[in-house]
Amino acid sequence: MKYLILLCLFVSTSSFAISHKEFLELPSDEQRKEVIKAYRVFVRDYSEAHKVSAHEGFRLPDLIEAALAADYDCLYGGWPAKRVRGICPYPSNRSCGEGKIQCQPLLYGSGVCVNSATRDDRSRVSKSCEAKFNSMQGNLSHVLNYISDKSHEADEFFRLVDEICRIPAEARSFRCITLKARIQEMKTQSPQRALVVATTAAGTVNETVQGLNSRVRCESCETQRAQTVDEPERRRVIGPMPVESEPTTGFPRVVSGYHLASCGGQNGYTDGFGTLRVFDCHNRDDQGVFSGFSFRQDPQTHPLIRGLRTPYPDSRGTPSRFWNSVSVNSSFNETYLIIEESAGGPDSHNVKSYMFVIPRVTVPSTRIEGNNIVTTLATGETVTMDKSSRAITGGALTEGPLDMNTNRHARKPPNIHYSGSGISIRLNHRYEHPLTSSETAEVKQGSRTCNLPRTAILDAEGKMKQTSDADLLAVINRTCRGGGFTLP
Numbered sequence: 001m002k003y004l005i006l007l008c009l010f011v012s013t014s015s016f017a018i019s020h021k022e023f024l025e026l027p028s029d030e031q032r033k034e035v036i037k038a039y040r041v042f043v044r045d046y047s048e049a050h051k052v053s054a055h056e057g058f059r060l061p062d063l064i065e066a067a068l069a070a071d072y073d074c075l076y077g078g079w080p081a082k083r084v085r086g087i088c089p090y091p092s093n094r095s096c097g098e099g100k101i102q103c104q105p106l107l108y109g110s111g112v113c114v115n116s117a118t119r120d121d122r123s124r125v126s127k128s129c130e131a132k133f134n135s136m137q138g139n140l141s142h143v144l145n146y147i148s149d150k151s152h153e154a155d156e157f158f159r160l161v162d163e164i165c166r167i168p169a170e171a172r173s174f175r176c177i178t179l180k181a182r183i184q185e186m187k188t189q190s191p192q193r194a195l196v197v198a199t200t201a202a203g204t205v206n207e208t209v210q211g212l213n214s215r216v217r218c219e220s221c222e223t224q225r226a227q228t229v230d231e232p233e234r235r236r237v238i239g240p241m242p243v244e245s246e247p248t249t250g251f252p253r254v255v256s257g258y259h260l261a262s263c264g265g266q267n268g269y270t271d272g273f274g275t276l277r278v279f280d281c282h283n284r285d286d287q288g289v290f291s292g293f294s295f296r297q298d299p300q301t302h303p304l305i306r307g308l309r310t311p312y313p314d315s316r317g318t319p320s321r322f323w324n325s326v327s328v329n330s331s332f333n334e335t336y337l338i339i340e341e342s343a344g345g346p347d348s349h350n351v352k353s354y355m356f357v358i359p360r361v362t363v364p365s366t367r368i369e370g371n372n373i374v375t376t377l378a379t380g381e382t383v384t385m386d387k388s389s390r391a392i393t394g395g396a397l398t399e400g401p402l403d404m405n406t407n408r409h410a411r412k413p414p415n416i417h418y419s420g421s422g423i424s425i426r427l428n429h430r431y432e433h434p435l436t437s438s439e440t441a442e443v444k445q446g447s448r449t450c451n452l453p454r455t456a457i458l459d460a461e462g463k464m465k466q467t468s469d470a471d472l473l474a475v476i477n478r479t480c481r482g483g484g485f486t487l488p
Helices: 020-025 029-049 062-067 125-135 139-147 151-164 174-188 203-215 469-479
Strands: 057-059 074-076 079-081 100-102 113-115 227-229 235-238 263-270 273-279 289-296 320-327 335-342 351-358 365-369 372-376 382-386 392-395 397-399 416-418 423-430 440-445 448-453
Touching: 020 029, 020 151, 029 139, 029 151, 029 174, 113 125, 263 289, 289 372, 351 416, 351 469, 392 397, 416 423, 423 469, 448 469
Parallel strands: none
Antiparallel strands: 057 074, 074 079, 100 113, 227 235, 235 365, 263 273, 273 289, 289 320, 320 335, 335 351, 351 423, 365 372, 372 382, 382 392, 397 416, 423 440, 440 448
16 A cells, blocks of 8 residues: 555655665664654644645645646645645545544554544544554554555655755754754664763762662763763762763754653752753653753742742742753753743743853753852853852852832843853743743843844744854844854
8 A cells, every 4th residue: 555655756866864774774663763753743743834724634845746746735644635625635545444544554553543524523633643642552663563564655755754855945944954853863873871870989969860860861872971970979960961071062963853832840859950851742652851950049048039028919929030951852952041030929920031052062061069059051151059049159140139020011031141251142021931922032242232033043933943053143143233243
């Protein structure tokens, strides 16, 4: 059975992001599962962006449509079809019983069927397939078993997606950049090895690190070691640092593959900070990946917060400030700071900022040195905090008093600022998500300041458009009057 009839429609020199042969040659089943998941995410995102009706279909790019002549011009739940009066029709030949449709087996495995008896059923086939897929035990293994001996069908599917991502407008999209980066990562990744934690005489310290270690999934152990213990009782390094202790740790990927709306979690606080993770809300196989550190300042001991009372009448909230050093899956374009302040009022009165600092030369990390927490930013610069209060005492960030104004429209952004030699790009908002809701991004370097449209650097999903610091700097200097911003 042919699922994507594309053979001979494209020139033979068209390269795959991956071929079926390369897929089978990947070192582990886990990597093959990650490839399958990456293609499922791509199809889901592409369908949402290119829907032509409530009937679940979406248009193929013009190049694909022209190559297919008049046979197919849309996809319905992963199946190729031909639009009728602008609607991508229900593929009745993919039935698996009365009132049911088979989900695309290259994405969901064989024999996965969902209801399609009513118009309402047919309008949410993709969502139903996702739900059915996520409810199955060993679901990715189910797909892996199907696709393993389907070389012709798999190559046609891989080729279709590859050709879609060759369209100039699509090649720049986050979904194509993410897919290619994820596939390349799987193709170049060595088989996963066990994490290593050095021994230490300080049993409690070692137990703590091992506990964190068990909750952090190593994605690329050649370049990303989840935990390291070094010089027991004086210095402890926690995060994606290599055991070889190079001065910098390169980013193993450009983008993480996780959506802004992905679920997240925190693994509790140890020595004044917590570790963060992110995972796909809809995928039970996803155990989450390490995504940074959280620092919540202590309202009892922090010198700028201690003794503050909320100005909101009848409020049980207390003034607070926290900031996170985030690096989602240790990805270059999703490494930033999150800062949020509350005067103790409702959430809609909180102020928050997302801040990128460039140049990005290293995956951020955090260590304990005596009574201090030392965090290394993406620029390689450090920030020192008092371990008990989390007050910033030195380094590339400075902080000031909280704004206690009860007028949420008049409240200033969080009073933590970058003071290093690089460039900060900051997006502020009250209540809404800054990466998708801010009108402008504030760019600063020393005394130089510029506001540029958020859309110049971020797409509608809150993902950065530029894939290098050099490209980002070019946009800043082209957009800001007078330019003059430089990377140290």
